[in-house]
Amino acid sequence: MRIDLNADLGEGFGPWRMGEDEALLGVLSSANVACGFHAGDPLIMERTVRAALARGVEVGAHVGFPDIQGFGRRRMDMASDELAAVVTYQLGALAGIARACGHAMTHMSFHGALGNWAAAEASIADPLVEAVARFDPSLLVVTSSSRAIETAAQRCGLRTAITFLADRAYHGDGLLVPRRLARSVIHDEREVLDRVRLLLTDGVVVTYEGERLPMRTDSILLHGDTAGALDLARAVRREIEAAGGAVVPVSQLA
Amino acid sequence: MRIDLNADLGEGFGPWRMGEDEALLGVLSSANVACGFHAGDPLIMERTVRAALARGVEVGAHVGFPDIQGFGRRRMDMASDELAAVVTYQLGALAGIARACGHAMTHMSFHGALGNWAAAEASIADPLVEAVARFDPSLLVVTSSSRAIETAAQRCGLRTAITFLADRAYHGDGLLVPRRLARSVIHDEREVLDRVRLLLTDGVVVTYEGERLPMRTDSILLHGDTAGALDLARAVRREIEAAGGAVVPVSQLA
């Protein structure tokens, strides 16, 4: 078993910080770095990339809506050409910072409301994923399970890595249950760890509706926003390694 | 004589436009494209790059302060590391858009208050130019004459192209006279054309103080914000070609 552990880093803005990036970097193999649209700013991006580089953690672009104040969590009715341009811009910005740090960007993922929209609708996934392919066809698209995004990527010749959000409930079609619904976020850490175990051993997620859903997994998404979340991240890593698995960056999966 | 004709393009934002980009593209050899910090947004950038590509015009990043509302014309007291990160971010964003359009970015220049600050103070020019070199040492730095920027570029191994702002007054040290001073901007088009001629034939600028100042010129900066400015741009091009000169993109100067 080879699996990637990743997390969303660099989600501060100006004087504000979010999450324990430094501690998380000791657990991760890959990091999704906010690109200044839903969070992050140039200096935070640079520091996050440098810190990841120093720990051997790969960096990717975490691409969101142009809405810092809303943290990219509010859907914005943007046209396809504008969405595509917004993706290209953010990929370029992070790739540029990685390059200036002597690093290459290996992957990308969609954040928040943009990611949810693309995961659910092919008409949104298509222009977004095509923008990634036009920018760099060697980038990996890291995504939670989504037929729309996986199909678009396959059509464009892009590889995908399916990441598991262990603390989020899934519907039977593999999409995440929206945050506004009750029990969409799982707060009990033992339950979260159980879900990781079940996925690693049986390749299965128990859905919101109570069914067993087979799910491919290349990666697990971790959090570092609380002490409990950090402990959990470490527990997930120990679990994988205890089972003889290897934690590898997303680019080394295949 | 081989000389570049360039202009600042893509200076709209959202629904707002500035200047006659399309018409100017018929006159230029290189364009400096705003990167979303002092003007421009992802879609405007993409359209500007595509339009330039279609006309054989080279594109570079026009890098400014993070101040759309002030159009990058207000100095902001930013620390060196933040300035450097802001430069890298903008270079990456435009390079990414150029790459997605199948184009390479050939040069960069500093806009407005950021450019004036760097031109006047080595302590600002140094981190800015070093950021360019870390991002891509093959980029040309297009700048109005400035000992600070030229020295920094030479030290970093970056080539420079000196661009002449034909409608702006110069001090004896080769720096631009600030806009807030009377007669810093020359509005009479005949006078502007005379200044171009004098520079092309004698390599000389008559300064604000009335002295003849020898000045190296690789490029002339044109405008397209009025019908008169467009006519002038065309007149400058005719002038060069009539004298047997060749208008070439900035990357083909040396």
Added chain:
Amino acid sequence: MRIDLNADLGEGFGPWRMGEDEALLGVLSSANVACGFHAGDPLIMERTVRAALARGVEVGAHVGFPDIQGFGRRRMDMASDELAAVVTYQLGALAGIARACGHAMTHMSFHGALGNWAAAEASIADPLVEAVARFDPSLLVVTSSSRAIETAAQRCGLRTAITFLADRAYHGDGLLVPRRLARSVIHDEREVLDRVRLLLTDGVVVTYEGERLPMRTDSILLHGDTAGALDLARAVRREIEAAGGAVVPVSQLA
């Protein structure tokens, strides 16, 4: 017949301008001033209010989504409490500028995608209109015909003025046909003027579907973005005055 002529003014941002505000002020009785969220900035707002004051034109707040780059034309999925706070903030900002100019703000209207959303859905109209009432129950709500907004205003004890968008097509329920649909915007000026005439004489609009729809009118919305639009604005005013009608500011309608 007493009717208000109004228009959306102050829709520039930083160095960018939109529309011929100064010329329009000679035709209007009331102006809706952008409040810095979808357009406008503090200095543009102040200048617009001063110019209106000098011409005897009343000012109101034109309240939109927090999305300058998208000009408030993209729906943003914001929660009710945040929408309400965004309305209050903008009302306060314009009221403050009016107050500092020795002027009172008399009315408000919702801009773009925010206005369309509120006009179509009571669950959005309610918190928005309640925010207006909490801020100042004497403000007039200027709106295109909308059962949702009119009902909410009545419940809150707010007066409304129904404004007619002469160059926009209407559905049979009195709502505007969305811009993305063909023939939603009427470009032929003669046709626009004919629609104004029909409304003023018969109180009727011919809908997108071709039916005659009775519509209350207190105000007509004019534009000043082209020479043609300005001529049309003047023609509408002449039409009203020739018919013995009086053009009065929105606050003097009742």
Added chain:
Amino acid sequence: MRIDLNADLGEGFGPWRMGEDEALLGVLSSANVACGFHAGDPLIMERTVRAALARGVEVGAHVGFPDIQGFGRRRMDMASDELAAVVTYQLGALAGIARACGHAMTHMSFHGALGNWAAAEASIADPLVEAVARFDPSLLVVTSSSRAIETAAQRCGLRTAITFLADRAYHGDGLLVPRRLARSVIHDEREVLDRVRLLLTDGVVVTYEGERLPMRTDSILLHGDTAGALDLARAVRREIEAAGGAVVPVSQLA
């Protein structure tokens, strides 16, 4: 002895928070609320005002540069008319939110780099303070000691309240020592408390240069960004009350 205890509240933005506002509200008599330019957003402002109201704490507008990412700590070279408009806008926004909450705004203060600039230069203090007076001549200007601001306020007929920054070093002219200088911020809590005591008993501050400087005090500025800061805030309040002093909101000082 009647003295005000105030603090800067509502300094979060979108999903980010700063400081322990709720705990501080139990210690304060007045709060300076960020207005969305250097920090704060409409919903944070509304919640901050409501929380203050519930605790009997007066609210004022904390007015800064339009620079969220830089937290208003970077000087921006803005022209006087634009600075004045930016002040008016922010005053109006907070006054509007206070009004919608059934509250009146009693005071204002300048934040960060804007405040430092105004405190040091009459040419900046004048247009800023005049903007306050045009908006509402009954507002109190809360400021650290500054001849420029105090003179401008007196000329405009505005009352001032001098607030003491107990953890900041002062120069002999009563101005704050800039943050970038060593020992400009006093981190030792015992020393901070000693400085408060000396001011309350002797009306004196020991300056950066070691001199005893007499200083008028109407108010003390507290912080709530760390557990230590909160304890210190409570200690200051106890100190005042133990000495028989009364903590009163800024509007009730005179």
